[in-house]
Amino acid sequence: MKQALIKLHISVFLAGFTGILGVLISLNEMSLVWYRIMITVVSLSVLFKITGKSAQLPKSTVIRFLLIGCLIALHWVAFYGSIKLSNVSIGLVCFSATGLFTALLEPLLVTKKIQWAELGLGLISLLGIYLIFHFDQRYQTGIIVGIISAFLAALFSVLNKRHVNKAEPLVIMLYELTGGLLVLTLLMPLYGYFFPEMSLIPTLSDWGWLLVLSWLCTIVAMQLMLDSLKKVSAFTQNLSLNLEPVYAIIMAFILFDENKHLSNSFYYGVGLIILSVVLQMFRVVYTRKIKTQ
Numbered sequence: 001m002k003q004a005l006i007k008l009h010i011s012v013f014l015a016g017f018t019g020i021l022g023v024l025i026s027l028n029e030m031s032l033v034w035y036r037i038m039i040t041v042v043s044l045s046v047l048f049k050i051t052g053k054s055a056q057l058p059k060s061t062v063i064r065f066l067l068i069g070c071l072i073a074l075h076w077v078a079f080y081g082s083i084k085l086s087n088v089s090i091g092l093v094c095f096s097a098t099g100l101f102t103a104l105l106e107p108l109l110v111t112k113k114i115q116w117a118e119l120g121l122g123l124i125s126l127l128g129i130y131l132i133f134h135f136d137q138r139y140q141t142g143i144i145v146g147i148i149s150a151f152l153a154a155l156f157s158v159l160n161k162r163h164v165n166k167a168e169p170l171v172i173m174l175y176e177l178t179g180g181l182l183v184l185t186l187l188m189p190l191y192g193y194f195f196p197e198m199s200l201i202p203t204l205s206d207w208g209w210l211l212v213l214s215w216l217c218t219i220v221a222m223q224l225m226l227d228s229l230k231k232v233s234a235f236t237q238n239l240s241l242n243l244e245p246v247y248a249i250i251m252a253f254i255l256f257d258e259n260k261h262l263s264n265s266f267y268y269g270v271g272l273i274i275l276s277v278v279l280q281m282f283r284v285v286y287t288r289k290i291k292t293q
Helices: 002-024 029-051 059-085 088-109 116-135 137-166 169-194 204-229 234-240 243-256 264-292
Strands: none
Touching: 002 059, 002 088, 002 204, 002 234, 002 243, 029 059, 029 169, 029 204, 059 088, 059 137, 059 169, 088 116, 088 137, 088 243, 088 264, 116 264, 137 169, 137 204, 169 204, 204 234, 234 264, 243 264
């Protein structure tokens, strides 16, 4: 469990860069995510070819991973859409609603009783988002898109938890992101119709940042996260991911001076979100000690 939590928090730290890269890359959210997944899928395919690693799985398992991968792709589109409609800090704070959605979805989709403590901690995070939403109306559209992103992330994690032991992390990643690439390729013309200003060709600097996003923040981060999910619950994973905005917000303050554009309600909301994460970490450690006694 200790190693799983360490891997989880390293992956969360790496994930904290994704919001920053969303600002640095000039593409809109759909194109950005399509290139991110395309580079990752090609890189994994080459890696499997060089190492001779087999990715063979039963057809039914492959189909499940392809469908689950559609969720992570749509989550990323909504996530970057939220950032582009507001800013890094707001988009990442909205992601903290994932914990609440997970606490609600796990009992429905997995054989698990409702954990009232998890539901309460998720509500604390939601209250933090509400404070920002209610008192700072400049970013309400971005917040709504961010909450949709959080719901898709929760659904992805809960479904992933059910099948995470059926293959190695890199194999799961390859199939899931292939499914995500397929669904985004199919949706690209429709997205372009509603958003005709959509840019399709990355600049030279975009390519550099996309490689960092795909290799470091996707392949490395997702492998660590999938490894940790074998030991920790989907709720613990998603609530820990609430630290992602903390890392990204600090970086956004340093790089983009976003602190000059945020109201006091933002800091009150972030404080509640951090509180929910700390309480869950204490809860996990305490429960583990009780079981080992």
